[in-house]
Amino acid sequence: MTAKPILTRRRLLELGAGTVFITASPITSYAAQSDLDQARHTLFGERPIQDGRVTLKLPPIAENGHSVPLSVGIESPMTETDYVKRVAILSPRNPLSLIAQYHFTPQSGEAYAAGRIRLAGTQTLEAIAEMSDGTLWSGRMETVVTLAACVVL
C-alpha cells in the first residue's frame, strides 16, 4: 500500500485555479449615479434644482478620456445683484464624482469657463450652477468615450 501524496497534480491545479480567481477579482473604484447624487447633496443639500440656463458643452465622441475639452456657460446678467456664484461639474462614472468647480464674480461679465477633464467612460455629465439669489440650475451633456475606461484615471 502506497502513501497518499499530500499534494497531487489534481490538488495543485485546484489551488492554481483559486489563485487566478483571487488575482482577477476587480479592485476598481468606479462611481455610480448614487455617488453623483451624494456629491450633489454634499454641495447643495436638499435645495431644489431646476433644469435650464446652464449650457454644458463636450465633444459627442471623445477618443481620449485622458483629456476631454469641456466648456460651461450660464445665462445670467452678471450684475452686482444678480450673478452666478459657482458651477460644479459632476460625473456619474468617474472614481470621484466632483470634477471641478468654477467660481464667478460680477466682474466676470459672462459666466463662462472651459477646461480639459478626465472621463472614465461613456457618461452623461451634469453641471449645477448656483445663482447669487440662491437658486440652482442644471444642464447635462452625454459623451461617448472610446478609450478604455479603467486605464484612464
Add this chain to the structure above:
Amino acid sequence: MAGIRLAVPSPVHQGEIIEIKALIQHAMESGFRRGARGEVIERNILTRFECDLNGTLVFAADLHPGVAANPLITFHLKAMEPGTLTFTWTDQHGEIWQDSAALKIT
C-alpha cells in the same frame, strides 16, 4: 517645474468682455493610477486656481483629480479698470505658483 503660459488680450476697450487663458504644467496625478509593479502612484494635484485684478478676486476654480494634466483654464472678464492680473495655483501641499499679466484698457 511649473511652466506657466498666460493669454490676456491687450489692449482692450473699456467694458469689453475678454477671454483669458491660463495654463500650467502639472501632472495632476490622480492617485488612481498604478505603476509598473502594481503600486498605487500617490496623488499629487493642484487644488485651487485664483485670478485677482488689483488684489480683488475675479475668478477661481476648485480642481479635483478629474481635471486633466497640464490644466488649461479659460474664463471671461469684463474689462472695467486697468491693472495687474495675478494668477495663483495652489497644490494639495500648499505650494504656490504665481504669475501676472498687465490689463491695458484703451
